Amino acid sequence: MMRTAKPEVAAGYSFYYSVIEGFDDFAAGKADTISGMTAVDDYTLEIKLTEPAGDLGYRFAMPATAPIPPNPADPEAPLGVAEGHDDDYGRFLVASGPYMFEGSEKLDFSVPAKQQEPVEGYQPDKLISLVRNPSWVADDQDDLRPAYVDAITVEICPGCDQEVAEEKVANDEIDHIFTNGVSAQTARKFSQDPELQDQYFVEPGSGNYYISMNLAVPPFDDIHVRKAVNYAINKEGWRRLSGGEASGEIAGYYTPPGLLGNLLEGYDPYETPNHEGADSPEGLQLAKDEMAQSKYDTNQDGICDAPECKGVLSIGVVGRVAEAQHQLIAQNLAAIGIELDVKNFDNSTAYGKIFDPKNHIPFSVFAGWLQDYPDAYTFYFFPMYGPSILDQYNTNYSMVGADPEQLKKYGYDVTEVPGLDDKIEECAALTGDERVQCWAEAEKILMEDVVPIVPLIWSNVEQIVSSRIVNYTYCLFDNQMAYEQVAIRPEAQ
Numbered sequence: 001m002m003r004t005a006k007p008e009v010a011a012g013y014s015f016y017y018s019v020i021e022g023f024d025d026f027a028a029g030k031a032d033t034i035s036g037m038t039a040v041d042d043y044t045l046e047i048k049l050t051e052p053a054g055d056l057g058y059r060f061a062m063p064a065t066a067p068i069p070p071n072p073a074d075p076e077a078p079l080g081v082a083e084g085h086d087d088d089y090g091r092f093l094v095a096s097g098p099y100m101f102e103g104s105e106k107l108d109f110s111v112p113a114k115q116q117e118p119v120e121g122y123q124p125d126k127l128i129s130l131v132r133n134p135s136w137v138a139d140d141q142d143d144l145r146p147a148y149v150d151a152i153t154v155e156i157c158p159g160c161d162q163e164v165a166e167e168k169v170a171n172d173e174i175d176h177i178f179t180n181g182v183s184a185q186t187a188r189k190f191s192q193d194p195e196l197q198d199q200y201f202v203e204p205g206s207g208n209y210y211i212s213m214n215l216a217v218p219p220f221d222d223i224h225v226r227k228a229v230n231y232a233i234n235k236e237g238w239r240r241l242s243g244g245e246a247s248g249e250i251a252g253y254y255t256p257p258g259l260l261g262n263l264l265e266g267y268d269p270y271e272t273p274n275h276e277g278a279d280s281p282e283g284l285q286l287a288k289d290e291m292a293q294s295k296y297d298t299n300q301d302g303i304c305d306a307p308e309c310k311g312v313l314s315i316g317v318v319g320r321v322a323e324a325q326h327q328l329i330a331q332n333l334a335a336i337g338i339e340l341d342v343k344n345f346d347n348s349t350a351y352g353k354i355f356d357p358k359n360h361i362p363f364s365v366f367a368g369w370l371q372d373y374p375d376a377y378t379f380y381f382f383p384m385y386g387p388s389i390l391d392q393y394n395t396n397y398s399m400v401g402a403d404p405e406q407l408k409k410y411g412y413d414v415t416e417v418p419g420l421d422d423k424i425e426e427c428a429a430l431t432g433d434e435r436v437q438c439w440a441e442a443e444k445i446l447m448e449d450v451v452p453i454v455p456l457i458w459s460n461v462e463q464i465v466s467s468r469i470v471n472y473t474y475c476l477f478d479n480q481m482a483y484e485q486v487a488i489r490p491e492a493q
Contacts, residue, residue, distance in 0.1 A: 052429030084113025091118035098147035148487035184243035207370035224294035230270035231287035248457035304337030376439035398452035468492035
């Protein structure tokens with residue numbers, strides 16, 4: 001936990017542990033230890049919090065809290081074998097499971113960190129090579145992971161053509177692709193070809209896709225405009241471009257239903273016939289009726305006619321499917337007078353634009369979120385919580401809950417936006433059924449009183465494997481095939 005807190009490490013997810021007494025003081029260099037953590041005995045860790053966190057168990061189930069072995073050459077080293085490896089510990093990781101990085105047996109922690117040789121089986125941006133861990137014995141240590149295969153080799157290929165890799169799976173050149181889904185063309189090929197159908201799987205995802213509107217930028221500072229946009233979007237058309245029903249379930253609200261205990265089944269405050277939005281006469285009329293209540297519709301005819309409705313900057317991403325989806329959204333909004341100026345960038349550039357709250361991006365057509373662990377808090381803490389708005393890497397693209405000081409800091413003319421910070425804090429403190437019920441209530445506030453987004457789909461994950469693979473098992477934690485469960489046909493080895 002000390003390593004997770006260290007700013008030099010820049011570890012992911014440290015924000016989840018700020019509720020621990022003394023965690024932030026240690027991170028700021030104001031303390032030598034984390035005061036709220038005490039080893040009561042060899043088997044008990046006592047945690048003291050500064051505020052209630054009903055999901056603390058989930059937070060401690062994340063890899064960020066995984067124990068680090070003590071250094072045999074220096075048992076007093078505070079960070080154990082990770083001492084001196086602030087930015088490269090991955091290549092010195094000691095495995096306790098069925099697999100380890102190739103070459104791990106050569107790790108030598110008896111010499112200073114700078115003189116230690118990293119494992120050969122992990123080369124950043126190139127490869128991961130996993131082999132059996134001789135210290136792991138399934139019979140008496142682990143009844144959850146059969147670990148059938150003897151080795152796993154992963155090629156890391158930034159920028160590679162995904163469809164080329166998918167073709168390699170079809171040809172049995174590789175067994176699997178570690179990615180969130182496949183192209184629509186590949187999905188059709190695998191789902192329709194009798195020779196490939198048993199190698200194609202549609203799995204429930206743990207995330208969503210949505211459109212984001214900036215509450216601090218006209219015309220989206222008007223709730224009637226935001227509601228009209230919700231009625232106008234053709235969600236079915238957007239999903240069809242994604243690959244159809246296999247790509248996910250059309251979303252009537254934001255958080256995936258399973259995290260809300262399915263308490264909101266059937267809830268869809270902006271439902272239109274066949275989810276076609278402004279592409280259906282009824283949907284278009286609902287959107288116009290809502291727009292007519294907006295100050296940006298000066299003659300109340302259902303068309304946004306104020307200057308703020310023209311040339312509205314919208315950030316999207318490049319790609320044939322994505323750009324077709326962006327065009328559909330622009331077409332839908334043009335029907336109610338909102339003219340989008342869509343700018344498409346590569347993913348990293350696009351995110352760079354919307355991550356900076358000083359850029360005042362009014363509209364984003366490519367937003368999505370994945371759970372960190374199975375609790376609705378992970379969908380609210382960053383995208384929907386005012387205190388989580390950051391100078392950089394800000395994922396509250398809508399500026400939900402921004403206070404007047406934040407709005408002034410980032411140069412907005414608007415001085416007030418709606419939020420639900422109090423409700424988020426209320427839910428975060430609860431446990432059990434009360435917690436789930438509270439998040440369901442928060443969802444209705446978000447969709448009816450704040451309305452910062454247009455939910456599109458709760459995403460599925462389409463997986464393909466080679467014909468060599470048997471005992472395919474899906475892991476919802478990372479939305480991937482579970483490599484510790486998979487096996488290879490004997491004749492294919």
